[in-house]
Amino acid sequence: MEIRRLTFEHAARCAELEEQLFPGENPWTREIFVVEFAQPNHLYLGVFDGDDLLAYGGIAQLGPREDPEFEIHTIGVDPAQQRRGLGRVLMDQFMRLADGLDGQVFLEVRTDNEAAIAMYRAFDFEIIGERKRYYQPSGADAYSMKRASSSERRGV
Template structure:
């Protein structure tokens, strides 16, 4: 397994995984990933087995470099490769980026996604709010979670 930066050539596979993972909630198409990858403040990483993309995740840096905050845009693991630590591996890398600049991190997660919530809590995320009908078109609710900056933990 290897972690690599994602770029335009990986957008179609990310969209394919989105369709598998989030069919009820407006999965991102290839073009959205292309736009996301092009943004200078975004970083997308993938876990690869050879040339096969098994998991992906993206983080965005917001605010000035001297006082940044970060937002996890998405994270997903191929259903055939879940429960192997791939999501945790991606989170370690994404959180290292935020910790390096001492920024707090925010994300949204479905209130029924117990596995993801448990993983985020293991990375010191705490629920700070709930967004009703956040995911569309399903109308599923989401928790907003926050991880304090390294200097505040």
Template sequence: MRCADLEKVLFAGDGPWSATAFLSEIASRHNRCFAARLHGELVGYAVLARLGPAGDREFEVHTIGVDPQRQGLGIGRTLLRQMLDVADREGAPVVLDVRTDNVPARTLYEAHGFEIVGLRPRYYRPSGADAYLMTRPGRSVSGGAGEGAGAGPGERPTTGPGAAPGVHESRGEVGGS
């Protein structure tokens, strides 16, 4: 299973998800799963969890990963924007945890409105690495383009010529290869 294989590379010291864990996440009716493909190959994935009842909703980024050989192409940014679009349709906040030493991920999240609101000592297992808890306030998509509406300076567009690899919501699919 491609997602689990990528997890082993991306999160080797932090208890990477197994194929069974991915299947469980996909099966949950509270989760939205996204896949990025380039020439038919799965090169990125993300899972967003919906928490709480309508009107008091919050979303949590469970995971986001991009094949190391494909990083720098805008795939992670596109996956994140897809997840934020889901939350923005409900005007709901988004939370996530990120390793304190993962500067590229923190930079990406901060560029999309996340702020560090807490520290979780020894959060990741088995490495014992610390994590920052980050949040992004709820935003409404009504009344304007919003955060994910287009590419900013120096970014690849998410559609059209030169776009990042295709990202689509994936239900019941983990990705082959």
């Protein structure tokens, strides 16, 4: 397996996986992924087996470079590939980026997505709030989670 930066050619596969992973919500379309990939402050990575995209994820850097914040935009793993640690592989890459620039990281996750919440907790994320009816059209609630910067976690 290999981790590579996603390009426009991967947008259709990401959208296909979104349809599988987030039925009943507003899964991202190919066009949304194309726009996301084009943003200079966004990084989208994929886990590949040869040419097969097995998992994808994206992070955005917000604020000034000398005091950045990061936001996880999405993480998705092909249902046939789940429980193999592919989401953790992507999160590890994103957390290395954030730690390298000493930035905090934020994300939202469905309150009923216990597997994702457990993974985020393993990366030192804490629940900082709840957003009622965040996901549409289902109306599912989300937790807002935060991971402190590396200097904050070290007590510096």
